[in-house]
Amino acid sequence: MPDGSGAGARAAAQGEVDAVAARLRAAGCVFAEDEAQLLLAQASGPGELEGMIARRVAGEPLELVLGWAEFAGLRIIVAPGVFVPRRRTEHLVQVALASVEPGDVVVDLCCGVGAVGAALADGLADRIELHAADVDPAATACARLNLAGLLAEHKAFVYTGDLDAPLPSRLAGRVSVLSANVPYVPTAEIAYLPAEARDYEPLVALDGGSDGLDVLRRVGACAPRWLRPGGHVLIEISARQQDAALAAFRTAGLEASVHESDEDDYSTTVLVGRRPA
Known part of the structure; x- marks a missing residue:
């Protein structure tokens, strides 16, 4: 039988993206899915992710939440x-x-x-x-x-x-x-x-x-x-x-x-x- 674990993992990952994106979209974030993927990739665990989502939902710029901004092909460190x-x-x-x-x-x-x-x-x-x-x-x-x-x-x-x-x-x-x-x-x-x-x-x-x-x-x-x-x-x-x-x-x-x-x-x-x- 084919191993469905890979497909299951992908579905779970997409489900997590969708859940975070829904919260961001409700707060008015235009590029909610893209932002959700960035937050999930940056967070070290559920606790940090929740804090980052809360900051973004409150209106803090995405770059300050992530701690970096993309500029001229570089990842530039920023801070609050x-x-x-x-x-x-x-x-x-x-x-x-x-x-x-x-x-x-x-x-x-x-x-x-x-x-x-x-x-x-x-x-x-x-x-x-x-x-x-x-x-x-x-x-x-x-x-x-x-x-x-x-x-x-x-x-x-x-x-x-x-x-x-x-x-x-x-x-x-x-x-x-x-x-x-x-x-x-x-x-x-x-x-x-x-x-x-x-x-x-x-x-x-x-x-x-x-x-x-x-x-x-x-x-x-x-x-x-x-x-x-x-x-x-x-x-x-x-x-x-x-x-x-x-x-x-x-x-x-x-x-x-x-x-x-x-x-x-x-x-x-x-x-x-x-x-x-």
């Missing part, structure tokens, strides 16, 4: 209270990779958990000198985990502080690419963000001031000090901020342009500034 890297920001990485070469010095300001820096290093087989900084100590704690291999090899350095303040002076005039995933949501629009962002991510990583460009202007002003001649600074913005952002970079003495991408269900605009050679 940090900004979760967005897939749309992968376009910033692709634009940056076109301007960086092995051995270059790269700075990642507003680095958050280090996703952009990790992706840039991965794209160049770890052959860069990376300096990452963020004002949020919870974020830089995660960045140190995500860049642990590079830190051990002294190819990466992580600082906690306001924008470029903690960067070592020896980098002045040597940086090929300065990326900055700055907050760019206007203050008055924070209340309209999805609850997953508004309720679980730090305000400092979301609020860009009255027009959303307060931090961008600060980065534009400081970038020429750090960039080598011909070096680039890149920042993600919204399309409607394009004209004001271009003007801010040009006021700072940078040559400015934008790169737009339409991927899947979202579009991304990256502002690029170049220090004149």
Whole structure:
């Protein structure tokens, strides 16, 4: 007689997925079955699984429940209270990779958990000198985990502080690419963000001031000090901020342009500034 144990196990596993998915679907999770499979794979046992389901049903972002987010093909460690890297920001990485070469010095300001820096290093087989900084100590704690291999090899350095303040002076005039995933949501629009962002991510990583460009202007002003001649600074913005952002970079003495991408269900605009050679 054929052994039905394999089919029985598969049926039981699918039944477990269905049961978890039903609870997630009832809480409003659109991709309930996919999320159920991820939670089941991540949980070490029934107790942990139940806790994870409860957190997700309460509205906590899936990535924070899992403890990681997928970004540019990497599994990026995240923790409660940090900004979760967005897939749309992968376009910033692709634009940056076109301007960086092995051995270059790269700075990642507003680095958050280090996703952009990790992706840039991965794209160049770890052959860069990376300096990452963020004002949020919870974020830089995660960045140190995500860049642990590079830190051990002294190819990466992580600082906690306001924008470029903690960067070592020896980098002045040597940086090929300065990326900055700055907050760019206007203050008055924070209340309209999805609850997953508004309720679980730090305000400092979301609020860009009255027009959303307060931090961008600060980065534009400081970038020429750090960039080598011909070096680039890149920042993600919204399309409607394009004209004001271009003007801010040009006021700072940078040559400015934008790169737009339409991927899947979202579009991304990256502002690029170049220090004149």
